[in-house]
Amino acid sequence: MDKIHLVKLCVGAESIDDLLHWQASGRSVSSDGMPRHVTRMWPKQETALLNGGSIFWVIKGIILARQPILRLEEVVREDGISRCGIVLDRNVVQTRPAPRRPFQGWRYLKPEDAPADLPTSRANEGKLPAELDAALAEIGVL
Template identity: 35%
Template sequence: MTKVAFACPNLDVLRDRLAISGHTTTRFLPKRHTEMVGGSLFWIMDHALVARSEITGFDQPEAGGRWAIRLSGLIPVQPRARRAHQGWRYLEAADAPPDLAAGELAGAVLPGKLLRELARLGLD
């Protein structure tokens, strides 16, 4: 599953936000929610998948009718171009980027628009 890390300019801000709340919200419960528990929610920042959080469950609607997606941790992944979108989208396992190895840094991550253009040209 993919979701834009709204109002998070970097992974540290997202990590802090998740440490406080432990969840994100969505307007609609995914139809495949039972099979998604134990899977991952991949975060989009600057038009690129940059991290993932394990989905530990879904809670009944909060005030305002939004569903809580309970999450565990934040694991950086090898950046992969992904267009921003509203809400969430399913992500097939074959399209999921691998985690960064322990101690590996993403370094100077290319902007998502450039990553997308390189992928379009077959140079990713």
């Protein structure tokens, strides 16, 4: 069975810590308290996405992290419109920085095009300024 990922801009976040802080605030959680991202469109490749897919977060123009996708759930808000809730694992995995141009919504990301996870030995290293991270990723150093 095939696997596919999603890539999504993490609007308003300056760092992975901002993403974690927003998710810890509980403003968007599933019925069982897991973090979720609500989007207008339901992924057509649902089966492949739920076969080990992750959402890769683009922060300040760079993919920096991913979260495994646990399930999709229907979300109906006050306006009565049905949306897709992408329920995520609480574990945020840092990835090798990979530059990504701006886009709207989310996009599919093939596993072979996804940045690799950072080795756990590097996950606790001090973070570089976002501009330096972007420049290094752009020239392929990171």
